[in-house]
Amino acid sequence: MQHYKIAAIPADGIGPEVIAAGLQALEALERREGTFKLDVTMFDWGSDHYKKHGVMMPADGPDRLKGFDAIFFGAVGAPDVPDHITLWGLRLPICQGFDQYANVRPTKVLPGIASPLAGVGPGDLDWVIVRENSEGEYSGIGGRAHRGHPEEVGTEVAIFTRTGVTRIMRYAFKLAQSRPRKLLTVVTKSNAQRHGMVMWDEIAAEVAQEFPDVTWDKMLVDAMTARMTLKPRSLDTIVATNLHADILSDLAGALAGSLGVAPTANIDPERRYPSMFEPIHGSAFDITGKGIANPVATFWTAAQMLAHLGEAAAAARLMQAVEAVTGAGILTPDVGGKATTQEVTDVVCEAIRRSN
Numbered sequence: 001m002q003h004y005k006i007a008a009i010p011a012d013g014i015g016p017e018v019i020a021a022g023l024q025a026l027e028a029l030e031r032r033e034g035t036f037k038l039d040v041t042m043f044d045w046g047s048d049h050y051k052k053h054g055v056m057m058p059a060d061g062p063d064r065l066k067g068f069d070a071i072f073f074g075a076v077g078a079p080d081v082p083d084h085i086t087l088w089g090l091r092l093p094i095c096q097g098f099d100q101y102a103n104v105r106p107t108k109v110l111p112g113i114a115s116p117l118a119g120v121g122p123g124d125l126d127w128v129i130v131r132e133n134s135e136g137e138y139s140g141i142g143g144r145a146h147r148g149h150p151e152e153v154g155t156e157v158a159i160f161t162r163t164g165v166t167r168i169m170r171y172a173f174k175l176a177q178s179r180p181r182k183l184l185t186v187v188t189k190s191n192a193q194r195h196g197m198v199m200w201d202e203i204a205a206e207v208a209q210e211f212p213d214v215t216w217d218k219m220l221v222d223a224m225t226a227r228m229t230l231k232p233r234s235l236d237t238i239v240a241t242n243l244h245a246d247i248l249s250d251l252a253g254a255l256a257g258s259l260g261v262a263p264t265a266n267i268d269p270e271r272r273y274p275s276m277f278e279p280i281h282g283s284a285f286d287i288t289g290k291g292i293a294n295p296v297a298t299f300w301t302a303a304q305m306l307a308h309l310g311e312a313a314a315a316a317r318l319m320q321a322v323e324a325v326t327g328a329g330i331l332t333p334d335v336g337g338k339a340t341t342q343e344v345t346d347v348v349c350e351a352i353r354r355s356n
């Protein structure tokens with residue numbers, strides 16, 4: 001029996017509701033597969049911890065996570081705690097401290113969920129966006145000079161390193177290679193930004209040599225938004241900078257039908273540290289406690305976690321169960337249904353139990 005140590009951090013808002021749902025589905029999978037066991041440790045970090053102790057997590061928080069095989073994360077953010085405290089106090093120190101440089105965001109139109117694009121259904125939109133998660137436009141480097149004066153200048157410096165770009169490019173090519181279509185689109189803005197972005201294009205061409213069986217092309221980020229909307233079938237795997245992929249993945253989520261179904265994995269591909277798996281959505285205090293949060297994004301990220309741990313069959317079984325349930329129209333209100341979080345979770349667990 002294979003044992004995996006999982007750190008669960010439900011944190012704020014609907015985070016605890018969707019993580020509870022995710023853990024139920026994972027338990028059903030454990031029982032169905034019978035080949036692995038998840039040893040889950042719960043951490044009560046987040047905004048409530050901040051209100052009691054003045055910090056989102058203890059100072060040795062990252063150290064305590066180091067020995068785990070993966071982190072299963074809910075959401076952070078609370079109406080009465082500033083965003084920079086919630087984000088920089090918990091999520092970002094984990095991403096950065098564990099050098100989770102590949103942010104992997106699969107998007108597809110699930111059965112039973114309508115895309116706002118006419119005529120686009122399951123199979124027509126099936127992408128994975130790879131976001132550079134460690135440098136680029138979010139380097140934090142920059143400043144303000146002559147504050148408040150007419151000559152004031154603000155700079156926001158994007159830092160791209162050969163090491164950083166090469167490693168994300170290699171990750172993206174490898175991922176594209178593992179998917180049936182072996183298709184990669186590299187997104188930059190190298191017509192207008194003539195330094196770092198041109199370096200991205202050059203490194204893409206270099207890394208492409210290592211993957212002769214992957215078909216790849218380059219797109220400018222502005223044209224990319226039109227292509228995603230007008231020709232979704234022409235895309236498969238996509239790699240982009242921290243900022244560009246941030247924007248494109250919101251578009252992707254909207255085109256796939258809802259924020260409530262979008263997962264994300266923050267991966268350390270070298271496996272020096274635990275990787276972190278979470279739904280893309282935030283704490284959604286407007287629906288917290290109502291029992292109607294959509295658990296699908298969390299199921300999907302749980303599948304990403306299983307795949308990362310090497311349990312590909314369990315990951316596939318979970319996604320098959322989720323797609324059977326959405327396809328049967330058992331949906332939460334955000335995607336047009338009437339079911340509660342628990343109802344969706346129960347039928348997903350039942351589908352897992354009954355699967356071949």
Ligand code: ATP
Nearest residue numbers: 076077259260281282283284285286287293294334
């Ligand atoms: P945060 O500040 O943590 O990002 P937020 O409320 O600003 O939180 P989200 O939590 O990402 O932003 O949600 C935006 C809207 O989408 C919310 O108003 C919520 O109703 C809806 N939403 C998000 N996630 C879900 C979900 N899993 N199920 C149903 N609705 C959701």
Ligand code: MG
Nearest residue numbers: 077281282283
């Ligand atoms: Mg938000």
